Amino acid sequence: MSSGTLYDKVWDLHRVAELPGGSTQLFVGLHLIHEVTSPQAFAALNDKGLTVRCPERTVATVDHIVPTTSQQRPFADPLAEEMLSTLERNCLENGIALNNIGSGRQGIVHVIAPELGLTQPGMTVACGDSHTSTHGAFGAIAFGIGTSQVRDVLASQSLAMNKLKVRRILVNGRLSEAVTAKDLILHVIRTLGVKGGVGHAYEFAGSAIEALSMEERMTLCNMAIEGGARCGYVNPDQVTFDYLEGRPHVPAGDAWKRAVRWWRSLASDADAVVDDEVVFDAAAITPTVTWGITPGQGLGIEESIPGLDALDPGDRPIAEEAYRYMDLQPGTPIAGVPVDVCFIGSCTNGRLSDLRAAAAVARGRQVADGIKAFVVPGSEQVAQAAEAEGLDQVFRTAGFEWREPGCSMCLAMNPDRLEGRQISASSSNRNFKGRQGSASGRTLLMSPAMVAAAAVHGRVTDVRTLPLHPAS
Amino acid sequence: MTSFPNGAIPQVNGTALVVKGEDIDTDRIIPARFLKCVSFDALGDQVFADDRKELKGSHPFDQARFQGASILVVNGNFGCGSSREHAPQALMRWGIRAVVGVSFAEIFYGNCLALGIPCATSTPDQIEAIQGAVEADPAAVWCLDLSSPELQSPAGQWPVTIEPGPLDMLRSGRWDATSQLLDHSDQVQGLIDSLPYLNNFAAR
Numbered sequence A: 001m002s003s004g005t006l007y008d009k010v011w012d013l014h015r016v017a018e019l020p021g022g023s024t025q026l027f028v029g030l031h032l033i034h035e036v037t038s039p040q041a042f043a044a045l046n047d048k049g050l051t052v053r054c055p056e057r058t059v060a061t062v063d064h065i066v067p068t069t070s071q072q073r074p075f076a077d078p079l080a081e082e083m084l085s086t087l088e089r090n091c092l093e094n095g096i097a098l099n100n101i102g103s104g105r106q107g108i109v110h111v112i113a114p115e116l117g118l119t120q121p122g123m124t125v126a127c128g129d130s131h132t133s134t135h136g137a138f139g140a141i142a143f144g145i146g147t148s149q150v151r152d153v154l155a156s157q158s159l160a161m162n163k164l165k166v167r168r169i170l171v172n173g174r175l176s177e178a179v180t181a182k183d184l185i186l187h188v189i190r191t192l193g194v195k196g197g198v199g200h201a202y203e204f205a206g207s208a209i210e211a212l213s214m215e216e217r218m219t220l221c222n223m224a225i226e227g228g229a230r231c232g233y234v235n236p237d238q239v240t241f242d243y244l245e246g247r248p249h250v251p252a253g254d255a256w257k258r259a260v261r262w263w264r265s266l267a268s269d270a271d272a273v274v275d276d277e278v279v280f281d282a283a284a285i286t287p288t289v290t291w292g293i294t295p296g297q298g299l300g301i302e303e304s305i306p307g308l309d310a311l312d313p314g315d316r317p318i319a320e321e322a323y324r325y326m327d328l329q330p331g332t333p334i335a336g337v338p339v340d341v342c343f344i345g346s347c348t349n350g351r352l353s354d355l356r357a358a359a360a361v362a363r364g365r366q367v368a369d370g371i372k373a374f375v376v377p378g379s380e381q382v383a384q385a386a387e388a389e390g391l392d393q394v395f396r397t398a399g400f401e402w403r404e405p406g407c408s409m410c411l412a413m414n415p416d417r418l419e420g421r422q423i424s425a426s427s428s429n430r431n432f433k434g435r436q437g438s439a440s441g442r443t444l445l446m447s448p449a450m451v452a453a454a455a456v457h458g459r460v461t462d463v464r465t466l467p468l469h470p471a472s
Numbered sequence B: 001m002t003s004f005p006n007g008a009i010p011q012v013n014g015t016a017l018v019v020k021g022e023d024i025d026t027d028r029i030i031p032a033r034f035l036k037c038v039s040f041d042a043l044g045d046q047v048f049a050d051d052r053k054e055l056k057g058s059h060p061f062d063q064a065r066f067q068g069a070s071i072l073v074v075n076g077n078f079g080c081g082s083s084r085e086h087a088p089q090a091l092m093r094w095g096i097r098a099v100v101g102v103s104f105a106e107i108f109y110g111n112c113l114a115l116g117i118p119c120a121t122s123t124p125d126q127i128e129a130i131q132g133a134v135e136a137d138p139a140a141v142w143c144l145d146l147s148s149p150e151l152q153s154p155a156g157q158w159p160v161t162i163e164p165g166p167l168d169m170l171r172s173g174r175w176d177a178t179s180q181l182l183d184h185s186d187q188v189q190g191l192i193d194s195l196p197y198l199n200n201f202a203a204r
Helices: A006-013 A039-047 A078-094 A109-115 A130-138 A147-156 A181-192 A214-227 A238-244 A253-266 A313-326 A352-362 A380-388 A391-398 A448-457 B041-046 B049-054 B086-094 B106-115 B124-136 B164-172 B178-182 B185-194
Strands: A015-018 A024-027 A030-033 A058-061 A097-099 A124-127 A141-144 A158-161 A165-172 A200-205 A231-234 A276-281 A288-290 A298-300 A341-344 A372-375 A423-426 A442-445 B011-014 B016-018 B071-073 B098-101 B119-121 B142-145 B150-153 B156-159
Touching (some): A006 A200, A006 A231, A030 A147, A109 A380, A181 A276, A214 A231, A341 A352, A352 A391, A380 A391, B016 B124, B124 B150
Parallel strands (some): A341 A423, B071 B098, B098 B119
Antiparallel strands (some): A288 A298, B150 B156
């Protein structure tokens, strides 16, 4: 059993009570809500005659269903309009702050909460969205929940939970040039499997992790859930504090000093005990791309699609399904696989540094003929910052579409979707069958720079073969 | 269809159906386009919509022999991916009242528990045997008995595992957690008054 880790400390701080049967009632410090998983929770709350316990610890935005072309109200899609109207009404009736379209603060929930300084070290963060693990980048314990649990958090600001084991993912050394946090997490999931993390929180540690920026740490923790770990986290350090200082919901002055002192004390102790540890060598990781129908089916860019004999017996049936569904055969090099659509965005890779990395590839180049390529900033703030440094123009000049913020084609709940058998190069997080809006559509996951490289060549391309053109 | 789970759940009785495959994610159980709704009511017809379309009537949820089933038997990491409660809601509204498999993704497991749907696990060999028995006699009535816990059928009995906490919640009827969470309102207030980040980081 773990002890002395950040996970243990934050868990203990938020324990309300032990429940009959062995679960723990855990206090939720920050509850984030959005339009897809909250309407039924508010309805259930009303049915039970309950009210929202802590509206001031509940923060809403709209992201999944928003169109990225025109965000004029009412939306063209009446179902999307009904979902946003319902959220607006629920927030108004319950005194919950809604970061709505046009407020300058709207965006993907896992992009806006960090940029507003809402997410802080030592908090418990819950949201009806599995990618809530993102917020662990700050040294928070953050996890996705279902709608019944959203109802419970609204009613009681707490949840019935079972404590997880802690696995340390120790990444030594430094990532090579052009190898990103996305490549790192795809490599971890490929190595440990999509169910390897079930029952665990992943503590990401080691020199390669310490060297990551906050936005890179968010990418890393975002996809912990794709490895089966309900939460992932990085211990807070100076990188964390530098990111937070001066943001709207972060304290200033003496309170800031007290906050930093407290946050430092929450990091895992030098002699903390973890349940197990897996060691990776950062230098051995190359740009990584998925070829199949789970995020664990990843390959280094120099590799070929594996034959069944190269796989564990347990992984063979889903590999066979992936060969059929993806129409990719064993022995085919992943580099060179043609794509139809290129998507840059999502809660995984829709932040300013992601757009800069993609723009450095796109600058001075053209999207290949016949390729649809588009960029969806993660939030209104990201869009504004990117436009201020001219990234929108770089993308437009190169033939990419520049869109309004939202979840977009990560899960295609808005009009952005694959058609038929189209195959995408996507900076998102899931390559499940049908994920991007076509029941037979196909997804190759990769970093934003790799998506940009795929866009200009029309096929999967090792970004390291393209000279970069960073902003002059 | 029987009514939705309510109160103590000593056992789940009914015929069973088998959906084979590792890592069946919640996007497959209920594709995202069906999440555009403000109530769960219509989801029963949409469960596994794209997989069923692809298999043109031969998906287990479409096979005549499995209609009316209450117990779903699956393989490993069932329900991985998105946290959408729409997935267990869709299964429940189709008629599923219990799921048995090798392992479950955590968020899916918690969502099922919140609806009063037990998720029981067993070894890969045992699950294979159970799946074989269901397919050999799809009309057989099974019982997931939570007192043992054990899965029983005319073909035999298989011990299954349900975590002690969830097992207690299901057997006692406390799986609907809201009321017991509200019982500790004072302790919640205590944390609101003492957690540093809710109190301007004042030294305690």
